[in-house]
Amino acid sequence: MRGEGMAGPVFEDRLREAATAATMLAAPEDAWERIAARVRDGEVVLLPVEDTRRRTTVFTTRGLRVAGMLLLVGGAAAAAVLPASPVRQWLAKVFNANRATDLRPPAVVVPDSTAPSPRPPLETTLVLEPANGEIVLALEAPEQDVSLVVRFVERGEPELRATGAAASAQFRSAAGRLSVASATGGVLVLTIPRTTTRVRVEVDGKAYLTKENGRIHVLAPAADTAGSEILLHIRR
Amino acid sequence: MTAESRDVIAAARSGSLDALGELYRRHADVVYALAYRMLASREDAADVLQDVFVGLPRALQSYAEQGRFESWLKQVTVRTCLMRQRSMRRKRETPLEEAVLETRAGPASHPLDRLAVRRALAALPETLRAVFALREIEGYTHAEIAVLLGISEGNSATRLARAWSQLRKELQS
Numbered sequence: 405m406r407g408e409g410m411a412g413p414v415f416e417d418r419l420r421e422a423a424t425a426a427t428m429l430a431a432p433e434d435a436w437e438r439i440a441a442r443v444r445d446g447e448v449v450l451l452p453v454e455d456t457r458r459r460t461t462v463f464t465t466r467g468l469r470v471a472g473m474l475l476l477v478g479g480a481a482a483a484a485v486l487p488a489s490p491v492r493q494w495l496a497k498v499f500n501a502n503r504a505t506d507l508r509p510p511a512v513v514v515p516d517s518t519a520p521s522p523r524p525p526l527e528t529t530l531v532l533e534p535a536n537g538e539i540v541l542a543l544e545a546p547e548q549d550v551s552l553v554v555r556f557v558e559r560g561e562p563e564l565r566a567t568g569a570a571a572s573a574q575f576r577s578a579a580g581r582l583s584v585a586s587a588t589g590g591v592l593v594l595t596i597p598r599t600t601t602r603v604r605v606e607v608d609g610k611a612y613l614t615k616e617n618g619r620i621h622v623l624a625p626a627a628d629t630a631g632s633e634i635l636l637h638i639r640r
Numbered sequence: 641m642t643a644e645s646r647d648v649i650a651a652a653r654s655g656s657l658d659a660l661g662e663l664y665r666r667h668a669d670v671v672y673a674l675a676y677r678m679l680a681s682r683e684d685a686a687d688v689l690q691d692v693f694v695g696l697p698r699a700l701q702s703y704a705e706q707g708r709f710e711s712w713l714k715q716v717t718v719r720t721c722l723m724r725q726r727s728m729r730r731k732r733e734t735p736l737e738e739a740v741l742e743t744r745a746g747p748a749s750h751p752l753d754r755l756a757v758r759r760a761l762a763a764l765p766e767t768l769r770a771v772f773a774l775r776e777i778e779g780y781t782h783a784e785i786a787v788l789l790g791i792s793e794g795n796s797a798t799r800l801a802r803a804w805s806q807l808r809k810e811l812q813s
Contacts, residue, residue, distance in 0.1 A: 419807060423761060424777050426754035427677045431668035432686050436661065439693045443657055449695030452719035453702045527715055529707035551783045565711065568787050591783040633781060 528571040532562040535580025538602035542583045549589040552636040565593045653700040677773035678721040680762035760810040768803040
């Protein structure tokens with residue numbers, strides 16, 4: 405049977421349900437045996453645990469940077485061989501000055517190989533425990549690049565998912581309250597089940613969104629809504 | 641995350657096959673279903689499932705244990721699917737599913753036939769299907785999809801609208 409004759413929203417809801425159900429498949433029965441055999445054989449698979457697109461961009465940028473450096477060095481070398489060139493005069497001046505005044509051995513910087521390399525998490529998800537039926541999300545000094553999204557869902561637990569730079573922010577939790585400090589970018593998604601009666605989202609102590617007595621008040625200076633989501637813009 | 645989960649993850653990270661098996665038992669269905677939603681092919685989804693768990697002990701070295709393990713694992717799965725899509729663009733097959741296959745949700749209980757839905761999803765271009773699956777089935781926001789797929793939020797919304805339009809045309813015609 406097809407979806408002809410259904411009104412738009414009804415069709416979309418039905419299709420969403422159908423798509424979820426139709427793709428809710430159990431893993432093949434023999435998959436674990438194959439995985440275990442490959443692991444026993446010592447096979448190595450490198451998974452993309454970091455953003456591969458960003459890595460590609462870095463590579464491209466690095467390539468351009470190297471090309472630029474080579475161009476500069478090449479140009480400077482070419483200029484330095486000319487007898488009356490200002491580059492040649494500048495090199496001679498610097499070389500003589502260094503020889504005359506700086507006879508100390510160069511400082512040697514030994515990298516600390518024991519220091520752990522900082523690797524920011526890609527995502528942080530925190531479950532919020534309401535206190536007296538209320539949850540408070542408090543953002544402290546967030547950058548304007550932070551996207552703050554509040555989603556209302558039918559069921560589940562209240563949770564905050566932070567991705568991108570926001571995943572490395574500082575999180576502090578107390579009864580019914582989660583504080584997020586030093587979020588420099590990325591996305592914060594606060595998911596609220598409809599059963600949570602009271603909600604307050606604040607930025608630097610100022611209320612951006614509240615839910616009370618079944619009513620949602622958007623108090624942020626700027627906000628967009630799309631379906632069950634509200635995007636709150638950080639403004640100072 | 642429970643202490644038990646932490647122990648299992650730590651053991652899997654240090655190479656315990658038993659611990660890896662435990663993680664597989666807990667999360668394999670989620671990984672497989674997500675891969676299927678992204679790739680619309682059981683064969684490709686099974687390959688991704690295997691690769692994810694074979695590579696998991698090493699990948700866990702970079703898992704910061706700050707969030708839900710399953711969220712992190714799903715993110716790794718999406719990226720593994722994207723890598724696979726890129727490498728497979730040379731020989732794209734149309735992975736239409738053969739028949740109504742068993743699912744954990746039991747028999748169809750709504751008026752949209754599952755086989756028709758699977759076919760319609762499989763017929764979507766992969767860029768549209770990825771956004772549709774992440775947004776409408778997995779529940780990610782456009783902002784999260786943008787980070788995950790390396791596109792803008794506007795692009796994500798546009799792709800979703802196009803996916804809906806194509807699905808509507810396919811299933812309501």
